[in-house]
Structure formats: C-alpha cells, structure tokens
Amino acid sequence: MTRYCINGTFLSEKRTGIFRFAEEIIKALDSLVGDNLDIVLIVPKHTLIPFSLKNIRILEYGFLKGIPWEQTFFAFYALIHRRIPINLCNVTPLLVPRGYSVIHDISYKVNPQYFSHWYGLLSRKWHCLNYWIITHFARHIFTVSGYSKKEIEKIYKTKPSQTTVIPNGWQHMLYVEPANDDVFSKYQLEKNNYFLSLSTIAPNKNLGWVLQTAKNNPHQNFAIAGSLNPTRFGSNLNLNELRNVKFLGYISDNEFVSLAKNSKAFIFPSFYEGFGLPPLEAMAVGAKVIVSNIEVLKDIFEDSAHYIEPHITNTNLNDILSKDVSSPSNTLKKFNWIESARKMKECFRT
Known part of the structure; x- marks a missing residue:
C-alpha cells in the first residue's frame, strides 16, 4: 500500500x-x-x-x-x-x-x-x-x-x-449560518444599499477599480472586506478619501454570507486570477456577481455573471445590473x- x-x-x-x-x-x-x-x-x-x-x-x-x-x-x-x-x-x-x-x-x-x-x-x-x-x-x-x-x-x-x-x-457555504442583523449596524451598512467586495491590496486584485468607481458614483455605497496592508505591496492607493467606501477588515464567514446576500452585488474586478473563489461563494449564497471579463472568469461564470472591463472605471453599475443573466445554477452545478x-x-x- x-x-x-x-x-x-x-x-x-x-x-x-x-x-x-x-x-x-x-x-x-x-x-x-x-x-x-x-x-x-x-x-x-x-x-x-x-x-x-x-x-x-x-x-x-x-x-x-x-x-x-x-x-x-x-x-x-x-x-x-x-x-x-x-x-x-x-x-x-x-x-x-x-x-x-x-x-x-x-x-x-x-x-x-x-x-x-x-x-x-x-x-x-x-x-x-x-x-x-x-x-x-x-x-x-x-x-x-x-x-x-x-x-x-x-x-x-x-x-x-x-x-x-x-x-x-462552493458547498462549504451551505453550512455557514448568516450573521444576525447586528452585522449591518456593526459596519454601518443599510441592507440592499451597498456593493460588496472582498479584496487585498495585491495589484492583481485591482482594488483601484472599486475606489475609482466609488469616486465616479458618489451616490452609491461600497463595502470592502479583507486585508489592506500596503507594506506588502508598496501600494500608493489612498484608502481614506472616499466617504461612500467602508473598509471592513477581516470578516467571518457568517458575516460574509449576510453581507453578500444583502448587497446590491458582489464586485470582483481582478486583472488576473487562477480561479476566482470569492464570487463563486457569493453566488452560492444568493448574491448577484459583477466580475472582470478576463478569460478565466468568463470560463467559470459564463452567462451567470455580469461583466466589467477591469481597465475602465467610468461604469454605471445600475446599467450593468439591469442586463439579464442566466441562472446561477448553471455555474454552481459545474463545481x-x-x-x-x-x-x-x-x-x-x-
């Protein structure tokens, strides 16, 4: 043996x-x-x-x-x-x-x-x-x-x-209980009135797209979870100048479920990925997902996601979400x- x-x-x-x-x-x-x-x-x-x-x-x-x-x-x-x-x-x-x-x-x-x-x-x-x-x-x-x-x-x-x-x-998400509604007061968010991202400051994650899009859309609210330690990547992003962006830091799986399913959409604007697990997890708990139109994400999500060009930030998110997409089950059943x-x-x- x-x-x-x-x-x-x-x-x-x-x-x-x-x-x-x-x-x-x-x-x-x-x-x-x-x-x-x-x-x-x-x-x-x-x-x-x-x-x-x-x-x-x-x-x-x-x-x-x-x-x-x-x-x-x-x-x-x-x-x-x-x-x-x-x-x-x-x-x-x-x-x-x-x-x-x-x-x-x-x-x-x-x-x-x-x-x-x-x-x-x-x-x-x-x-x-x-x-x-x-x-x-x-x-x-x-x-x-x-x-x-x-x-x-x-x-x-x-x-x-x-x-x-x-x-x-994505099946691990089936066993995660959503956090209670206290999570929204904790992070000062209103249900169904924010876009959620899960990111680091690594350049391939393209956090700048979310920040610039937030700047271009001051009437929209954005919540960004994850590690944003600039010492690892020497980032010069200004993370404190936008009032319509909240940085949540690390969040638990329970909080992710609640925040994702009650967001307008989950945004994942990466320049480069090997797979792209966070939007699949978000989709699994009922969130709409907006991902960049790079090859790997198009292969994974096909017609079940909304797509953006990761180099273009003058984007109307409401217009993107108004377009029809296929059932998330078409993607979820593949994995x-x-x-x-x-x-x-x-x-x-x-």
Whole structure:
C-alpha cells in the first residue's frame, strides 16, 4: 500500500482562498479514503484544526511554522516514514520534490509587474523556484482551472497528461449560518444599499477599480472586506478619501454570507486570477456577481455573471445590473468539492 502525507502548514496561518481550497479538499478526500489509501495530515505542533476527520489521521510533528516548518519537519517526516507528500498551496518541500502538488496559478511568473516591492520580490523568487521544482520533479501536478493548466503548459513546457484540473467548489457555504442583523449596524451598512467586495491590496486584485468607481458614483455605497496592508505591496492607493467606501477588515464567514446576500452585488474586478473563489461563494449564497471579463472568469461564470472591463472605471453599475443573466445554477452545478477530490484521488498511485 502506498502511503501519503499531506502538508498541513497552511492550518497554522491566516485563511486565504488557497487555504480554503486546501481545507475543503482534505475534508472531501477524507470521505473518499478507503482501505487502499493510507493518508496522514501532518501539522505543526499546537495547530488548531477547525474540522474533524474520520479516515485521514492528523499528526502534530515538529516545531516552527510556515515555510521553515514545511521545508524541514514536514520534509523530514516524509523522508523518515517513506511517505509521498501532497502539497496543496503552491509550494513543495525542496528536499522531497517527488510528490503531488497543486499550483493554483503562476502569477508570480507571468506578472512580474505586480511584485516590485521588496516583499513581492522575495515572494516572487520563492514561488518561481517552487513552480520550476514542481513542474520538473512532481509525480503529478494539479491546478484549479483550464486557464491555469494552459499557462503552466505554455510557460513550463509540461505535457497535458502531467496536470489535472481540480476546481474549487462552493458547498462549504451551505453550512455557514448568516450573521444576525447586528452585522449591518456593526459596519454601518443599510441592507440592499451597498456593493460588496472582498479584496487585498495585491495589484492583481485591482482594488483601484472599486475606489475609482466609488469616486465616479458618489451616490452609491461600497463595502470592502479583507486585508489592506500596503507594506506588502508598496501600494500608493489612498484608502481614506472616499466617504461612500467602508473598509471592513477581516470578516467571518457568517458575516460574509449576510453581507453578500444583502448587497446590491458582489464586485470582483481582478486583472488576473487562477480561479476566482470569492464570487463563486457569493453566488452560492444568493448574491448577484459583477466580475472582470478576463478569460478565466468568463470560463467559470459564463452567462451567470455580469461583466466589467477591469481597465475602465467610468461604469454605471445600475446599467450593468439591469442586463439579464442566466441562472446561477448553471455555474454552481459545474463545481463540487467531492468531484474535485475524486479526480485528485484517481491520480494517486494505490
């Protein structure tokens, strides 16, 4: 029997969309693991696990966290116990590159202009090294969209058979209870009278589109949730000059559900994405979604979303929302965590 170990370093860090993918894939895999698969989830000591598993064992191993942990203790565990590593978040332990790895996108490689600040430059060098190692040594590569698969094959000259697409899902939103109405007074928002965005200050997220659109539409209200730390990207965006924009910071899943379903629409104006999970989550809870007309988002949402040109901000949002779109079910039925985990499992050697 082939034995595997999942790199659980992400569980000791703040959740992002990529980490959401990792958590949900692990839970879905757990429901599919039978007697022919031996998988253990390895995490740093004192890691709080926000879910329970029935078939995949969880083991705390070694100290440290983040990159130092996965490059040492996780790698040592895989080597000592002769287990094949499964890496779900763009990075592989360099000592054990012959595992299964997920590359969500290769933005660090194809968009160097987004990473000119010192933090971005360091992160870009690290991720580009991992892209190269994974595409040259991994047993198999996974990615989250057909668009990312094409980019990986184009840039790294991999064969189509080397990479399998396992998309994100949305079913985790079915288990999130909406926050009560106190959330609207907490953030000083009026139901059905604001546009919601979930963003960071990373250049590819195109936060400037929302700010400029808010400036051009002073009669409309905008709420932006997420981390807006400019020290990571050297942003010169002025985040405090618009009275019709509220910055919410990190919000809980419960708050997201309430705020999304009671918004005029959820706005996602990215220049570049590997998939685009937040608008899928918003759509799953009943929100209208407005996304940029980039290739990957058009592939995912097809006729179920409203589209904007991410370089043009003199946009009338009411006009956009007045156009008919297809039922969200047309998009939602395409994506399922269990089906993605099943495709991943089929690639494992048993």
